[in-house]
Amino acid sequence: MDVLKSKQQVSTYIIHSQEEEIKRIAFELHEGVGQNLYSILTGLQFVESAAQEPHMKNYLREMESLIEKTIQEIRLLSVELHPPALTTLGLLPAIKSYIKLYTSTFGILVELESTGKENSIPERNSIAVFRVCQEALTNIAKYADTSNVKMNFIWNNDELKITIHDFGKGFKLEEHDDHHHSSGLAAMKERMLLTGGKCIISSKIGEGTSIDLSLPL
Template sequence: MELLSANQYISSYIIQSQEEEIKRIALELHEGVGQNLYSLYTGLQLIETGTEQPQLKSYIQEMGRLMERTIQEIRLLSVELHPPSLSALGLLPAVKSYAKLYTSTFGIVVESESTGEEQSIPEQRNIAVFRVCQEALANAAKYADTSRVKINFFWEEKGLKIVIKDFGRGFNYEECNHGRLSGLAAMKERMLLAGGGCVISSKIGEGTTIEISLPLNGDSGDQRRVCIDKNSAC
């Protein structure tokens, strides 16, 4: 066990502040901009019923379809930024809900399995784990060239382990581009600050596996301390 350094405290504070702002923006998109657009959409429908000019009617219908797509995109963006189910229902339902959105967006099937009894996780740590799962899925869509991802949750009394496997092309760490390296480093940093760990392994032609671990009780749950996994690779 090692105490968090001053830099890690700062990183933790920055991430927490960012998440609060993201949550606020997501709520505003859904309940502010989204609701306003929906009101305009219903107004367009009312105008459409009151006009007899075919050309104008066709134009209003096209505008209505465009607005409908925009409303849907805003809703999806809001859920991606901060899924309401994460706070209301917990980590597992939130990941499953996001997986459905992910599949409809990228066409990649996400299989999820859960072993053991799901446990309650403090909000900040819940968000950290969800963001790492989200980043892992995003990386699979960007780089893996795969049609299938599997997520396994293993719930135990003292900890949670999540294994994410993409069955894609795999990669060589030494040849990673900067963007990908930054994403991997961010995942590991998030889990470190949450008191857990993140181990990433990959083989060319066999895909990439991400193992997330998070203690669920005892002293390891104190965010002033973290477990350092000396064997964690890229």
């Protein structure tokens, strides 16, 4: 039992250290690289306004469009790495913010419902649950072949329950052999285990996949 507890402590420490580094990188991307690109975009727009030749104006507009797209991609990457709302506002607002970017990127509509009174969650647990939801949504975009997802948050006094159902093509868990997908599912279960919670995954061919999370509060 002591060996198991020690392994969990090591896993928790590693994950926490990784998250701190991820948070730093996300901040540098958004505040450093993103801001520098925005300054370049502003400069190009100024040059375009002064340009006389039509071909030069067109070229500058193409460059502006490319930089705008790059800024959007960096913004999405920064939020995927560590959403600012997770630290400042909490889990549910962070999920809502991520869903907006997710839908605009993948075209998958996520219907989110929350019932009960939202409780505060320790940051480590909040990050863990966010990562699991993020992995679930990423897997849906890659594998589910669906355009609709339903996500429910159910807040109780001592427990948060989250369900995610994708209405996609589903798969057989016992026959699943995609290494990246299966390792992602295992990581989701491991993260929830380290919070004292659970992650249960079920799937049926033609009916979609459901992920049920529970987190003690």
